[in-house]
Amino acid sequence: MNLEKALAGNRLVLLDESALIGMRLIGGEETTGFVSDMIDVFLTDALVCMQDMTCGHEAGDLRRIQGAANTLQLSAAHMGAETLAHVCEAIEEASRAGARGLCGEMLEACQEAYTRTEEALRDWS
Amino acid sequence: MISKVFEELVLTDCLPSPSGVGMQILQLTQGDDFSTAEIGMAISADSALTGRLLRLANSAESGSVEPITTVGEATIRLGIRTVRNVALGLSLISTNRQGACTAFDYDRYWSLSLGRAVAAQQLSRHLRIGVPAEMYILGLLADIGSLALASVHPESYAELLTFADYDGPEGLLREEESRFEINHIDVGVCMLAEWGLPPTFGEAARRFEGLDFAAQGTKLSSVEALIKAADIIARLCLGDSSKRTNAPSERAARYRTLRASCSLDNELFDRIADSIAKEWREWGQLLHIPTQAPFGFENLANGTEETSAEGVLNEKQSSNMEKAAQIQALKPVPGISGLHVLVVENNPAAAKLIEGHLAHVGHRVTVVTRGDDALRVVLEENPALVISSLETPGLDGLALCRAVRQISTGRKTYFLLLSDRTDEAADVQAFEAGVDDFLVQPFNPLVLVARLQAAVRCHATSVLLAAQENKLVKHNARLQILMRKLRSAALTDPLTGLPNRRYAMKRLGQAWETSVRSGRQMSVIMMDIDFFKQVNDRFGHQVGDVVLRETSIQLQEVCREEEDVCRMGGEEFLVICPGSGSEAAMACAERIRVAVEANVVRWKGVECSVTISLGVASREPSMTQDDDLIKAADDSVFIAKKSGRNKTVIAEINSPRRESA
Numbered sequence: 001m002n003l004e005k006a007l008a009g010n011r012l013v014l015l016d017e018s019a020l021i022g023m024r025l026i027g028g029e030e031t032t033g034f035v036s037d038m039i040d041v042f043l044t045d046a047l048v049c050m051q052d053m054t055c056g057h058e059a060g061d062l063r064r065i066q067g068a069a070n071t072l073q074l075s076a077a078h079m080g081a082e083t084l085a086h087v088c089e090a091i092e093e094a095s096r097a098g099a100r101g102l103c104g105e106m107l108e109a110c111q112e113a114y115t116r117t118e119e120a121l122r123d124w125s
Numbered sequence: 126m127i128s129k130v131f132e133e134l135v136l137t138d139c140l141p142s143p144s145g146v147g148m149q150i151l152q153l154t155q156g157d158d159f160s161t162a163e164i165g166m167a168i169s170a171d172s173a174l175t176g177r178l179l180r181l182a183n184s185a186e187s188g189s190v191e192p193i194t195t196v197g198e199a200t201i202r203l204g205i206r207t208v209r210n211v212a213l214g215l216s217l218i219s220t221n222r223q224g225a226c227t228a229f230d231y232d233r234y235w236s237l238s239l240g241r242a243v244a245a246q247q248l249s250r251h252l253r254i255g256v257p258a259e260m261y262i263l264g265l266l267a268d269i270g271s272l273a274l275a276s277v278h279p280e281s282y283a284e285l286l287t288f289a290d291y292d293g294p295e296g297l298l299r300e301e302e303s304r305f306e307i308n309h310i311d312v313g314v315c316m317l318a319e320w321g322l323p324p325t326f327g328e329a330a331r332r333f334e335g336l337d338f339a340a341q342g343t344k345l346s347s348v349e350a351l352i353k354a355a356d357i358i359a360r361l362c363l364g365d366s367s368k369r370t371n372a373p374s375e376r377a378a379r380y381r382t383l384r385a386s387c388s389l390d391n392e393l394f395d396r397i398a399d400s401i402a403k404e405w406r407e408w409g410q411l412l413h414i415p416t417q418a419p420f421g422f423e424n425l426a427n428g429t430e431e432t433s434a435e436g437v438l439n440e441k442q443s444s445n446m447e448k449a450a451q452i453q454a455l456k457p458v459p460g461i462s463g464l465h466v467l468v469v470e471n472n473p474a475a476a477k478l479i480e481g482h483l484a485h486v487g488h489r490v491t492v493v494t495r496g497d498d499a500l501r502v503v504l505e506e507n508p509a510l511v512i513s514s515l516e517t518p519g520l521d522g523l524a525l526c527r528a529v530r531q532i533s534t535g536r537k538t539y540f541l542l543l544s545d546r547t548d549e550a551a552d553v554q555a556f557e558a559g560v561d562d563f564l565v566q567p568f569n570p571l572v573l574v575a576r577l578q579a580a581v582r583c584h585a586t587s588v589l590l591a592a593q594e595n596k597l598v599k600h601n602a603r604l605q606i607l608m609r610k611l612r613s614a615a616l617t618d619p620l621t622g623l624p625n626r627r628y629a630m631k632r633l634g635q636a637w638e639t640s641v642r643s644g645r646q647m648s649v650i651m652m653d654i655d656f657f658k659q660v661n662d663r664f665g666h667q668v669g670d671v672v673l674r675e676t677s678i679q680l681q682e683v684c685r686e687e688e689d690v691c692r693m694g695g696e697e698f699l700v701i702c703p704g705s706g707s708e709a710a711m712a713c714a715e716r717i718r719v720a721v722e723a724n725v726v727r728w729k730g731v732e733c734s735v736t737i738s739l740g741v742a743s744r745e746p747s748m749t750q751d752d753d754l755i756k757a758a759d760d761s762v763f764i765a766k767k768s769g770r771n772k773t774v775i776a777e778i779n780s781p782r783r784e785s786a
Contacts, residue, residue: 023478023482034485038474038478075475077567078475
């Protein structure tokens, strides 16, 4: 399933920059390094979550998929990565509903959302 | 004079005092009617104090096979008085780590005190002097007077330490006396007495700085020598050999002299000193007190010590100061920062985000990923605020909150739960578990910071209330102490320190009741100094007072512990002998008479001796009240006086009267 299909017509931005600006606003100028660190931590952890979801799917472990999707959804939301957060939420719901096949299909969309988000975040920082 | 000045210091309410739990323990132990369970409960309410107490109990009792795991066990092994003193001493550290006197080096003060405490404990165990845990507390509090002056007069004391031109320790004492009418040693001694610590503590504290010496061979002189040795080792650990110089050769010489003066093998002494340095560091970590990198004492003695430990401390302190200055410069929200916040979050990005925002506004943040680890941090470090995610491994957010609320200090901790659940049932569950606030994830960082401001306000109110409560507890404890003193004064003869007539009559009534109820014998010995008026007339009232004091000392030395020696007034004394029949009381009376007669009173060139006349009476079936007993003894004294004095007469109700001498 490609990303557009996964989004099911929801008009979401790839990256809500206000979240990142908010991080800067609270801390002031000197937190520029902090925001970059945040992006690094997020991207590193996101890879771990995606790996977890893939392994869970291969092993038929829906609880593992659900846990990893929930973690990534929250992290993505904190970072303003709306598209990625939306796809993760959908995967979480699918796994909770026991729809293993749907989960597998949406993992491809998740990978695509992650790649685009990563590019956007790297550009932003 | 000293006690008057000290009372004024007490009234300032600025003297170092133990924590709330410490004060509670102090209060509980003012009388004789406290139980082990009460002390145990009071100590257990402070988990950090409990942990430290158990650590000390185990290190002090290193010979034991089984480790001590509860306050109750510690009480049984160490004794309730020791546990009480240890709890009191340790709780002092937590409430007096820092202060307002800018020139007083609080880190160094506590570091040295801690080193002295550990050294005193270990030396006590190896040299078999005193109780190790008690010696630990004596070492810890031996210099408490310095901290007290810095607390009561922060500005003047800072000025004294910075600008006054005094010469050595004695010069410092003189300077303190000229400014505050009291020196730090006297303040310390008064404080130890005020807290009800054993008199040996005060005497050893008075002498450990080397300004006064106890008679050699006494228990006090051993304790004094122990604390002096502990002080030297602590200073060597800290990096100086005396208060003025830090030359390596002098450090080595001082250590070698100390080692030679102890009755231990050099190699063993080096091992003990190294062990002291190691334990000092461990305690330092536990109590957040700076210590030094270890160095071998054998190397020190041989003059091959590699680094100056003093340099390490200075470097560390200076680095801490720089860090503090940087943090200060970064604080953007004055007045609402500086709290210790525990973040429990297993999502790295969320944890980093929260940590970043909190640290930036000046809060000290600890991040853990597991709920069970969080509970450990709460127990050990008592953070002001806990921010926890709902789903954390080990213990979820709700279970963690419930557990925190079970801890006495945790009831005041502000608990903010983060959850991605938005249903009302989740809210209900969270508040039922005891959370103070609830934030739905993903949260807006601005909202998080705004919520934190509410948390900080709550915390500030809670701290204010706790301070007021602590103040009330302190006042209450002070009143209890005052009442104890008043009670004691009302029942004590000020000249001799013996119980007075009021006490004697009350005690006699109790002994009489017990004797009647149990059918056991009881006797009293009434006595009167012969020709006392002539002593006063010939040598003056001052000599008369010395005679009364010395006679009272003779009485106390001769009598057994269960016998009560009282001054009835003037030159008249009474001894109440529960359980003694006429024969035993007569023997006791004779011992008293002989001892008083043999004693020569010397005072300012005057020498004199006195004799006493004694009357012994035992309870007889024909007697109906305790007054009958006193009257019979009084009558016997009268007969002894009439028949030549310096003799004992026993009142015989149903048989011929007997006389001695």
